[in-house]
Amino acid sequence: MLDRNFIGYEFEPSEVTIQSYQITQFANAIRDTNPIYYDLNEAKAQGFEDIPVPPTFFARMSYSGEKNFYATLGIDFKKLLDGGKEYNYYSQCVAGDTLVYQTKVENIVEKEGKRGKMDIISVVTQGKNKDTNVKVFDATITLIVFH
Amino acid sequence: MSVKKFNFEEFSEGIELPEVKNNPITRVQLIDYASASGDYNLLHFDESFAKKAGLKGCIAHGMLQAGMISSYILNWAKGGILRNFKIRFLDVVNENDILTFKGKIVNKYQENNENFIEISVVSKTQENRITSQGSAIIAFIS
Numbered sequence: 001m002l003d004r005n006f007i008g009y010e011f012e013p014s015e016v017t018i019q020s021y022q023i024t025q026f027a028n029a030i031r032d033t034n035p036i037y038y039d040l041n042e043a044k045a046q047g048f049e050d051i052p053v054p055p056t057f058f059a060r061m062s063y064s065g066e067k068n069f070y071a072t073l074g075i076d077f078k079k080l081l082d083g084g085k086e087y088n089y090y091s092q093c094v095a096g097d098t099l100v101y102q103t104k105v106e107n108i109v110e111k112e113g114k115r116g117k118m119d120i121i122s123v124v125t126q127g128k129n130k131d132t133n134v135k136v137f138d139a140t141i142t143l144i145v146f147h
Numbered sequence: 148m149s150v151k152k153f154n155f156e157e158f159s160e161g162i163e164l165p166e167v168k169n170n171p172i173t174r175v176q177l178i179d180y181a182s183a184s185g186d187y188n189l190l191h192f193d194e195s196f197a198k199k200a201g202l203k204g205c206i207a208h209g210m211l212q213a214g215m216i217s218s219y220i221l222n223w224a225k226g227g228i229l230r231n232f233k234i235r236f237l238d239v240v241n242e243n244d245i246l247t248f249k250g251k252i253v254n255k256y257q258e259n260n261e262n263f264i265e266i267s268v269v270s271k272t273q274e275n276r277i278t279s280q281g282s283a284i285i286a287f288i289s
Contacts, residue, residue: 022183029183030214031170034222055221055232056214060185082209084235089228 001147002119006073006105013102015130016061020051020095027054043094050094055087061101062125062139073105073121075145083120083142090135093127099136101127106140117147152226155255155262155287164223164250164266169215171243172207180211194242207240209279216268216281219248224266227285234281245273253282262287 020040027037035042036052043051062085070077093099106122121143127136177191186208189196197205213234221229240246247270254265268281 025179026183026214029176029179030211030218031176032214032218032222034218054214055217055229056210059210059213082236084233085210085213086231086233088231092228 001110001117002073002075002108002121002145004108007108009072009105011069011072011103013100014061015098015100017098018053018057018093018095023051023053023057023095026057030054030056048092048094050096053093053095055089057093058087058101058125058127058137058139059085061099061127062103062123062141069103075143079146081144081146083144085142086140088138090137091129093129093136097136098130099127100130101125115146119145119147121145153224153287155264158252158255158264160252160255162252164219164252164268166247166249167219168245168247171245172211172240174205174242177205177207177211177242180208180214184208184210186210202239203241205242207242207244209234209236212236212240212246212270212279213281215246216248216270216279217283220250220266220268220281220283220285223250224264224283224285227264227287229283230263230286231284232281233283234279236279238276238278240272240278244278246270246278247272 024038036046040051103125106124108119108121111118111120123141124138126138129136181187181191190200190206191208192205194204217232248268250266250268252264253267256263264285266283269277270279271277
């Protein structure tokens with residue numbers, strides 16, 4: 001059972017400047033051939049200020065300081081199940097933008113299912129544009145950890 | 148390239164998106180996604196490691212599938228702005244699986260003078276195993 005003192009725990013904020021090659025590399029990995037991710041002129045022709053990020057590009061930001069995320073909470077990978085993810089989008093992020101993002105443990109509740117007792121953890125990451133302070137996205141991740 | 152954009156009036160609940168059958172998930176794609184996402188969990192590209200963990204072989208990153216589904220939706224919903232995207236993972240995607248995505252409009256509504264549609268998508272393998280269910284809310288500004 002996870003320590004309930006982690007409810008409300010906030011990880012240190014992180015900062016990243018998004019490079020266009022990272023977006024192109026990501027679009028290629030998901031085999032999305034839309035030219036807006038590869039060609040600046042095409043992105044501009046479709047109304048973007050620069051190469052836009054695909055919606056799930058923020059996945060890598062969903063656990064601030066990912067390396068210590070599980071260790072901090074004391075989560076055992078062998079007991080972990082991914083319960084799903086949800087993203088809200090508030091403004092379009094493009095190459096060259098600097099994002100500040102921070103992850104918070106929103107809640108931990110206990111439930112009982114077919115496989116016995118489990119903790120359901122909701123983790124929320126919020127990202128905003130560092131220069132304009134405009135909200136870009138929030139991501140909620142639901143993790144299931146069996147006792 | 149000219150892009151055909153939708154008008155909100157064209158939509159109604161129950162309209163189906165064209166089904167898309169993807170190319171097989173290859174090892175190269177799993178490695179491409181590992182480096183693009185920074186998720187280097189060995190389950191996704193080291194077959195002997197995956198087998199030791201009790202799997203048949205390498206499995207795809209959940210978020211690789213999520214990314215492909217979000218592309219499927221956005222490449223259809225031309226002219227729309229994605230506001231919300233949700234995904235639930237229901238079964239593993241193995242290397243070489245061929246995923247088929249099928250979506251439909253499940254809701255159409257107006258809120259604060261904005262037009263929205265909600266799309267639901269199911270992903271199935273060549274064996275008809277359902278691997279995930281996604282949904283999206285898309286705004287259309289007239």
